Amino acid sequence: DGGITQSPKYLFRKEGQNVTLSCEQNLNHDAMYWYRQDPGQGLRLIYYSQIVNDFQKGDIAEGYSVSREKKESFPLTVTSAQKNPTAFYLCASSLWSANEKLFFGSGTQLSVL
Amino acid sequence: DAKTTQPTSMDCAEGRAANLPCNHSTISGNEYVYWYRQIHSQGPQYIIHGLKNNETNEMASLIITEDRKSSTLILPHATLRDTAVYYCIVRATGANSKLTFGKGITLSVRP
16 A cells, blocks of 8 residues: 555653654655644644755754655654654655645654653 | 634534635735645645635535635535544745645534
């Protein structure tokens, strides 16, 4: 089945620890995105990537890092510099054109111990 | 990106049409209107999008006013499974266009 897979579904971070969230897609999509969602809020864009080995900051990139070494993978690292990491993280992908729809994964809930 | 304004919440009876409004008064000529919905603790799901003309698919209809300053998403026969947060978004065209999600409108479908 084609789709976008996020893992793990739940993740816990200790103080000062970096954690990495996985996002894989087999839709052959060019573009991939990471969003953060806080309770009762909309989605805020962290990073996005249009092609392999290239990515751009979104609206709230501080404290996060990404890589795009393969077309199908776009992992997000939440670094210790992110002081309030508890949130629901969503990965999405799309073909890269002006009016292509996004396909979302099922999300990762990150909590701080 | 142009911004959108949606009511915070609304409800409708099961089996009736749900009409979800959205204002986007600053929309520019090359911006599309998108609708997504998010069921609790899941990723958003694409519903429909349009530029000028009204659009219909198997999930919903999108009615865009002639001046493009507002639109309405119509779920013709709402079911309990349509209870979700619905996001109205406008997206600029161009190489760096991206979707920006606001808080959306919470639709509650009652039995």
